[in-house]
Amino acid sequence: MNHTDVLIAGSGPTGLTLACHLALRGFAVRVVERRTEPHRESRGKGLRAGSLAIFQELGMAEPLIAVGTAGVVLRKYFDGEHINDTPTPADAGLLIGQWQIEGALRDRLASLGVHVEYGAELVGITQDEEGVRAELADGSVIAARYLAGCDGGRSTTRKLLGIPFEGNGEAEPAxxxxxxxxxxxxxxxxxxxxxxxxxxxxxxxxxxxxxxxxxxxxxxxxxxxxxxxxxxxxxxxxxxxxxxxxxxxxxxxxxxxxxVNVRMATRIRQGRVLLAGDAAHVHPIAGGLGMNTGIEDAAALGRALSAALAGPDADVALDAYEAERLSVAAGVLADTAERYERVVEAVRTPGRGTEVGLD
Structure with a gap:
């Protein structure tokens, strides 16, 4: 059986940020990903200042700043006519594709000796006071002191734990x-x-x-x-x-x-298994807070796991992570739902656009 300090399920921005944080501090970490290869999809395409600060600490912000664009101009048209141009707020952050962010994180992780294990699907979780056993679809088992579920809104980790994902969503695409x-x-x-x-x-x-x-x-x-x-x-x-x-x-x-989905997990810690990012909360895209909240989750979980792995008060650190990030998630859900409604209303007026969701 393979052993590691922390096993991370999911290689999106949340999982990769967490992996870099832990590997940089000398902990053994593995990242498993159900996909067979990296994607090249733009998805969440904006990095807020808080995320860039986290990436600076990880030593991999510069390549992103070199590629990304700050100060994007929104050109608004109505019924085919150009109405106006609106610059994004100064604190709106950096425009860059999610696949580019993930690529920079993978490069940083590789420089720390860790590579994403693709085609590795999590199918079972058992745990005791000593650690977690994660079963993969190929029958192999990974033993870890902790497991972090960073595997998205349809999180297998969350489902295997039976954690409710409460909230509401629309059946038809918006x-x-x-x-x-x-x-x-x-x-x-x-x-x-x-x-x-x-x-x-x-x-x-x-x-x-x-x-x-x-x-x-x-x-x-x-x-x-x-x-x-x-x-x-x-x-x-x-x-x-x-x-x-x-x-x-x-x-x-x-x-x-x-x-449109506005949901959050009722808990994000179950023993030695923890959730972060979309596995813990999903919400409207207005304001570009989804990926950034996941990156901030990862930084907070990295600090908590570092304390748990290095010291005697593991429960204190991990309980504090859960309390902090559940509170943050609840606030983000309410905030983004309100931002989304503002955008939907604003675009009915010529010359207004998605910038109202960034205020």
């Missing part, structure tokens, strides 16, 4: 999303098209690439049912909202949809 190229469209601003009929499309240039992150209101068919996202659907929405002839969207490297 947005279709993806990464596409749009040759001929300017890349110096974040384009935001809205219409008097309702709905809209946003195309945000991802720094260091030739792609845009697309966010749009979903299409509906003749029965009023949402149309599954596709490149063809993206193009129809673009033509209806942007009304810019000659621009053809192409090369989709990510196509998905997003639903």
């Amino acid at each position: 947005m279709v999303i993806g990464d596409v190229r749009a040759p001929g469209l300017g890349r110096d601003v974040w384009h935001q098209w809205f219409t008097s009929e309702g709905g809209g499309m946003l195309l945000c240039p991802i720094p260091g690439t030739d792609s845009f992150q697309l966010q749009a209101s979903p299409e509906h068919d003749e029965r009023g049912e949402p149309v599954a996202p596709s490149l063809e659907s993206f193009q129809r929405i673009f033509d209806r909202c942007a009304r810019v002839p000659g621009i053809r969207l192409e090369d989709p490297t990510w196509i998905s949809s997003w639903r």
Whole structure:
């Protein structure tokens, strides 16, 4: 059986930040990931100042600052007409794709001698006073002093522990999303098209690439049912909202949809197993707080686990982590729900856009 100090399930920004924190302090850490390889999806695309400060402490902020963009300009259109340009607030942080953030974290982790173990799916958890036994789908078992579930909103870790994920969510998608190229469209601003009929499309240039992150209101068919996202659907929405002839969207490297979910775990510690990031809480995207809250969870959990591994008062440190981050999560859920409602209302007025969610 393989032994380690901390086993981390999930190799997103939360899990990788935690792994770097622990490895930098000399603890043995392993990271298992159900995916068979890294993704290249823009997803959460903004780093707040708090996250950048954490990355500075980990010694890997500079590559991100070199690639990312600060001070993005939001270009607002209404019914196809350019209305105004609005700079993002000075403290809005850094625009950069999530896959780029994860790449920098993996590089830093590799420099500390740790590599993500892909194709490793967690299927069972048992624990006692001495540690945790994690069973993987291939039948292997990893023994660890602690297990951190950083495996996303559909967390296997949380489900195996039977921890309730309370809150509410919408059955239908609020947005279709993806990464596409749009040759001929300017890349110096974040384009935001809205219409008097309702709905809209946003195309945000991802720094260091030739792609845009697309966010749009979903299409509906003749029965009023949402149309599954596709490149063809993206193009129809673009033509209806942007009304810019000659621009053809192409090369989709990510196509998905997003639903409003406001949920949090009733507890984020169960013995020697702890949750962080989306495994512990999910909420609206307004304000760009999701990934950043997970990174802050990871830093807090890293401090707690370091104290637990090094000292006699493990329960005190881990209980304090749970109390602190559950309180933070509850506040973020309420805050982002309110920000999302502000954005939904604001975009009905010409010249207003997602900046109201950053205030």
